[in-house]
Amino acid sequence: MIEIEFGREDVARTRFALSPLWEVVASVRVLKGADEHGLHRTWTEQVRPRLAAAALDFGALFDLIPVPSRSPWTGSVPSFLCPPPLTPLPSLAMELATLRATPPELLTTTSAVPEARMAALRADPAARLGRLADVIEAYWELALAPYWPRILTLLENDIRYRAGRLVDGGAHHLFTDLDPQVAWADGTLHLAHRTARGPRRLDGRGLLLVPSAFVWPRIFSVLGEAWQPxxxxxxxxxxxxxQSRTAPVSEALAGVMGRSRALLLAELTAPASTTELARRSGLTPGGVSQHLTALRTAGLVSAHRAGRQVLYARTRAGEAVVEAAAAGT
Structure with a gap:
């Protein structure tokens, strides 16, 4: 059990943030076997063949993320790979800029990372970290960017809920239902841990809380590093x-944008190609392409290249439009 001790300044400095870079790291863990309960099976079944078809070398990223294990070290993640975000909602580009600028003395890890990979990083940090950032960008476009609006909505909803809990009842109310692995008592946050024990002081830095779609059922802590705990x-x-959230085409939405475009927007519960959408909707591929262009121009749909295919996905605005239309019916 780890005991995170809060002083008055620590409570004042506790904050929330999201981290696209951490979601990259955590999602790679899932692809490497960290999803024994099958929570992300739908996502992995779509993403694995997409990554394979891209025929890209993701070794610079995947080698740094050990295969999950019950060993306390082999399943951990190098801290330098995903430093805590400095702003509440950084872009992936912002976080990759921080990664590229990692000081050489921080390029260390106790995780089971191939020594040759770490030696190469330390031998030429600027070039190797630049290459790593490029690989992360390629992975993001294939594996996470098409799903990001849905993931982001989930994470932001959690932050809004927890911010309300903090306002209503302070730190005790905030942490009461954060996770079964944590408990708050007398100014101390008790965190269940398989190997670590004893108190940890925040020393006035506060605690950074980062909701993550790909970590369940674990909690990952960064408490002894150079960054904010x-x-x-x-x-x-x-x-x-x-879960599939396909909704019947809203008549109100069809009246605004036309039935075909409303149908395509409703069908995009997961990223899909023009061919797949044509098959599912009964529209011609040419018609689907024209409607998708119009939806993309309106900011309701985004396009993501995956090998020879282009996958279309709802944007955050598209998700909001579909949800609002469903709520109004």
Missing amino acids: SLRYPPRGVGALW
Whole structure:
């Protein structure tokens, strides 16, 4: 059991943030076997063949993320790979800029990372970290960017809920239902841990709370590093993240944008190609392409290249439009 001791200044400096870079790291853990309960099976079944078809070398990223294990070290993640975000909602580009600028003395780890990979990083940090950032960008576009609006909605909803809990009842109310692995008592946050024990002081830095779609059922802590202490925890509702949310075409929405475009927007519960959407909707591929262009111009749909295919996905605005139309019916 780890005991995180809060002083008055620590409570004042406790904050929330999201981290696209951490979601990259945590999602790679899932692809490497950290999803024994099958929570993300729908996502992995779509993403694995997409990554394979891209024929890209992701070794610079995957080698740094050990295969999950019950050993306390082999399943951990190098801290330098995902430093806590400095702003509440950084872009992936912002976090990759921080990664590229990692000081050489921080390029260390106790995780089971191939020594040759770490030696190469330390031998030429600027070039190797630049290459790593490029690989992360390629992975993001294939594996996470098409799903990011849905993931982001889940994470932001959790932060809004927890911010309300903090306002209503202070730190005790905030942490009461954060996760079964944590408990608050007398100014101390008790965190269940398989190997670590004893008190940890925040020393006026506060605690950074980062909801993460891909960490359940674990909580990841960064407490002894150069950055602000942080917890990465599962958000409320993560179990329903990949559930199909296909809704009947809203007549009101069809009246605004036309039935075909409303149908395509409703069908995009997961990223899909023009061919797949044509098959599912009964529209011609040419018609689907024209409607998707119009939806993309309106900011309701985004396009993501995956090998020879282009996958279309709802944007945050598209998700909001579909949800608002469903709520109004």
